[in-house]
Amino acid sequence: MIRIDCPFCGLRDHSEFSYGGDASINYPPLDAPAEQWHDAVFLRENIRGRQLETWQHTSGCRMWLNVERDTVSHEIFAVWPAHRGYGRVLHAEKENTE
Amino acid sequence: MANRLSALAGHYSPGRFGAEGQAGVHLSVVADLRLHQVAAWPDSLPAVGQLLANSIGQAAKPGPGCAISSEQGAVLRIEPLKFWLLNLDPPTIEAEQGCSLDLSHSRTCVHIDGPQAQEFLGRLLPLDLRAAAFPDNRVASSALHHVGVTLWHRGGGYDLFIPRGFAVSIWEVLHATALQFGLEIS
Numbered sequence: 001m002i003r004i005d006c007p008f009c010g011l012r013d014h015s016e017f018s019y020g021g022d023a024s025i026n027y028p029p030l031d032a033p034a035e036q037w038h039d040a041v042f043l044r045e046n047i048r049g050r051q052l053e054t055w056q057h058t059s060g061c062r063m064w065l066n067v068e069r070d071t072v073s074h075e076i077f078a079v080w081p082a083h084r085g086y087g088r089v090l091h092a093e094k095e096n097t098e
Numbered sequence: 099m100a101n102r103l104s105a106l107a108g109h110y111s112p113g114r115f116g117a118e119g120q121a122g123v124h125l126s127v128v129a130d131l132r133l134h135q136v137a138a139w140p141d142s143l144p145a146v147g148q149l150l151a152n153s154i155g156q157a158a159k160p161g162p163g164c165a166i167s168s169e170q171g172a173v174l175r176i177e178p179l180k181f182w183l184l185n186l187d188p189p190t191i192e193a194e195q196g197c198s199l200d201l202s203h204s205r206t207c208v209h210i211d212g213p214q215a216q217e218f219l220g221r222l223l224p225l226d227l228r229a230a231a232f233p234d235n236r237v238a239s240s241a242l243h244h245v246g247v248t249l250w251h252r253g254g255g256y257d258l259f260i261p262r263g264f265a266v267s268i269w270e271v272l273h274a275t276a277l278q279f280g281l282e283i284s
Contacts, residue, residue: 008162008178009238013224016241059241061177085140086178093161 002074007081007090008061020054023066023082047071054082102130105206105265110273115281122214122279125272128207128257134183135176138196143179146196150181153189165235165250174237174250182248205248206265208272211255214279219256221275223249243271 147159
């Protein structure tokens, strides 16, 4: 069982989240050649070890998250909001309560 | 004004069901729910949160996963930028600050209490509901039988907000699960 420490909700079970895909892809500009888009959309490294992923807390706060996870051990090293505005809000609130 | 009809009207009857002895779980349908969702932008969140807190006579907005309440109503923090406002109409909010949406008819609220309410909900939700992790006035959104629900720990019991279209099927799950504890419906 994977558990993800959501920055808003706290530690929650994997069943509440949806996997979003590889978070390390830099997508090309909209007018880039089809070959570049093909590579960005379809070619994946299939990493064995630490991987940067996106997850959405679909059954919780619905926030998109960046998650650094080991694909072998499922150990999670870091979780943070994918949207900078959300990250800023939650960081400021944490500072105020500490 | 038209009479409100609960999504569960005609689908349940009050009484005592299941295991004998003291009823472990009490269920009641909250009538005439007044619920508004208020969303803010990242930069306007402190101001909108303050406005909502003041509207129920409180000093500060609720933190992540928390609720504040008074005699006037309650404010639940359900998402990083979203609040639920219960039992009163939202204050006027400029478009640059955020927006509000009336959800009164889109959710069905079931109040759950009784000596085994926590154990009962533990069978249904992947949440740590022990007092240290989920004390009074904590709020959590989760999934119950793949349906997104929101749970508010209120006054020793729990308010469960269910999307209206799933109210009957979730009620059936609640009813069937509660029988083993002894169920009282009021």
